[in-house]
Amino acid sequence: KRVVPLPETTRVFTVANQKGGVGKTTTTVNLAAALARSGARVLVIDLDPQGNASTALGVEHRAETPSVYDALIRDEPMADLVQKSPEFDTLFCVPATIDLAGAEIELVPMVAREQRLRTSVDTYLQDSFDSGAAYHYVFIDCPPSLGLLTINAFVAAHEVLIPIQCEYYALEGLSQLLKNIQLIERHLNPSLAVSTILLTMYDGRTRLAFQVAEDVRSHFPDQTLTAVIPRSVRVSEAPSYGQTVISFDPNSPGALSYFEAAAEIADRGAPTDGN
Ligand code: ADP
Numbered sequence: 001k002r003v004v005p006l007p008e009t010t011r012v013f014t015v016a017n018q019k020g021g022v023g024k025t026t027t028t029v030n031l032a033a034a035l036a037r038s039g040a041r042v043l044v045i046d047l048d049p050q051g052n053a054s055t056a057l058g059v060e061h062r063a064e065t066p067s068v069y070d071a072l073i074r075d076e077p078m079a080d081l082v083q084k085s086p087e088f089d090t091l092f093c094v095p096a097t098i099d100l101a102g103a104e105i106e107l108v109p110m111v112a113r114e115q116r117l118r119t120s121v122d123t124y125l126q127d128s129f130d131s132g133a134a135y136h137y138v139f140i141d142c143p144p145s146l147g148l149l150t151i152n153a154f155v156a157a158h159e160v161l162i163p164i165q166c167e168y169y170a171l172e173g174l175s176q177l178l179k180n181i182q183l184i185e186r187h188l189n190p191s192l193a194v195s196t197i198l199l200t201m202y203d204g205r206t207r208l209a210f211q212v213a214e215d216v217r218s219h220f221p222d223q224t225l226t227a228v229i230p231r232s233v234r235v236s237e238a239p240s241y242g243q244t245v246i247s248f249d250p251n252s253p254g255a256l257s258y259f260e261a262a263a264e265i266a267d268r269g270a271p272t273d274g275n
């Protein structure tokens with residue numbers, strides 16, 4: 001739980017993988033909490049209509065709650081939608097409510113439909129900076145698809161963090177994800193880079209998990225973090241208490257490994273131009 005170096009400008013991450021259940025939300029909230037606990041000012045944007053990140057962070061997201069939907073579709077300022085996490089004073093969340101499920105369709109006819117999140121985030125980050133409360137990190141939690149919500153997240157971010165579950169089909173679908181990210185980079189957001197890959201739900205007792213990890217490392221030696229998140233019951237229990245494992249059980253192996261991953265991300269710093 002050491003203090004980590006803080007970035008000079010805000011690092012905006014999209015946490016994406018079109019597969020469900022690979023640890024996107026768990027990674028988003030626990031890295032965010034670990035960085036907040038280590039002294040950073042952190043914003044989580046919940047961009048999944050399921051609202052799992054909002055639940056895990058213990059913030060309100062009933063149907064009528066002001067949410068990311070209002071920023072995306074109604075042009076409401078993000079400042080009016082942000083809630084402080086009950087766990088950490090420097091951790092904030094823009095929640096997702098169920099109406100976000102319709103946004104994927106509502107965005108289709110809108111002007112600059114791929115840039116709507118970016119416009120909203122950029123304005124809010126600039127205002128936060130101007131008021132002396134600049135964010136160090138933003139994490140956008142994506143739904144398990146490559147639709148317009150995820151595209152909005154890619155356009156709003158500088159870095160992509162891909163969580164990979166250490167199981168047999170881990171690498172399947174990854175090339176499609178990378179191809180999509182390349183298209184975004186070419187046409188919509190030249191400064192996007194896949195900076196970070198995190199191995200999740202690692203079961204050290206199986207040879208398969210070891211092989212998948214080796215495989216991912218050999219394909220992505222520069223992006224894959226040394227820290228690995230073990231499969232751990234405490235990690236999966238925490239959300240039902242509206243908590244991250246960082247505050248639920250800070251000395252559990254899952255929490256410690258998220259602290260390690262967070263420190264590694266902070267130590268490496270933002271990727272330089274040209275990745
Ligand atoms: P995604 O957001 O990619 O759909 P989640 O983060 O929601 O994936 O994780 C899927 C499920 O696996 C959840 O029930 C979560 O609690 C559980 N889970 C995630 N990471 C771990 C872990 N390291 N150990 C045990 N369970 C985990």
Ligand code: MG
Pocket residue numbers: 024025026048052142
């Ligand atoms: Mg999720």
